[in-house]
Amino acid sequence: MAPQPHLIPSRSAKRAHYDKETIYPILDEALFCTISYVFDNKPFSIPTAFVRYENKLYIHGSVGSHFIWELEKGVPVCISVTLLDALVVAKSAFSHSVNYRSVVLFSNGVKIDEAKLKADVLEWLTNKIVPDSWDYLRPMKDNEVKKTTVIAFDIDEASAKVRTGMPNDEEEDKPLPIWSGIIPIETIRRDPQPDLLSQEIPLPKHLMPGKLIS
Template sequence: MYPITPSTKMSRVAKRGHYDEATIYQILDEGLFCHIAYVHENQPMMIPTGYCRMGNKLYIHGSVGSHFMRNLVDGRRVCLTVSLIDGLVLARSAFSHSVNYRSVVMFSSGTLVTDEKERWDALEAFTNHVIPGRWEEVREPNAKEMKATMVISFEIEEASAKVRSGGPNDDEEDYQVPVWAGVLPLKLQAQTPITDPKMLFDKPVPDYVVNYKK
């Protein structure tokens, strides 16, 4: 369990809050993008970026020349969020409509990863987080590419998950309204793979692409 702090304590519909590692890790492992919010020169910023989790850390990577990446390793506190939308909740009244979702909010400070093994492991984990099995087939990064890449870790110190599931919650009198109500489930779904027209070899689409699920 993560500690409930003033930053992570639920103030609205507290029963939807979760502070256990199992719930938080499951959401983080299913997501593909996070949003990182911070303040730079009194200007609020929020940047979407890919990530992966290894143990109790999230990792991101980017160019060593990135202004965004350099800002994240100066010790400042940031807020990272991941959101998964599971369905649209259609009620009988406009006011009672909702969304089924799973989300994580965490607070941490970025640390520049300098250990070469940890950097390598993070890039491998990132690739296989996006699409499992890919790292084992592609050309691995060379020395020039590794030098141009910055890897940052975020210890999961303060974190909470919030989950909404189930059907609509209408006011009792609204059950008499003659309109369809229920849940429209939503999910991320892979489409038919498109082969690069510049392919030089007649290679079949890998099974991990054809059968991709997230």
């Protein structure tokens, strides 16, 4: 089935992908998304942590958050995610670019009231941010769960856009004695640093160097 018009990029449409095999890994690697919506005829864009499970994207927030109040009404939103892989350095500034993987999706939020699913989402999100940490931490209290709202978004209207490879220099620029290529960019989790209360507490296994994924 052909993608809906609002999912097709106006430029470099050949870089667009509409399959779950491309979209899901990008969402799973990214830790944060930006949720955009309109309130009182004004545009808002809010960055927030998220987790994907099957064909839904989940976020959480305080029950007192105006942002959460608006989303739980089911207002239309646009959610975007970008992973930067490299700076693309060409022989001219005009031809500079970046290698990236991105996802844009359109959806409407649904508040999760089912206690089991709500608890599961909080566990998935916690383990995404700090892998394998949920069972190590002090269990969440009932009042903490009650103070937290979980909202789900279907990932039905989504498209990914990906750029890879070297610069696309103009033909007349290619012979110029100017360096061109790529500068890889990586997001790396460094070794954990304890706060004052944890100086004498052994580092748990899931936080050991090499255990934290990039």
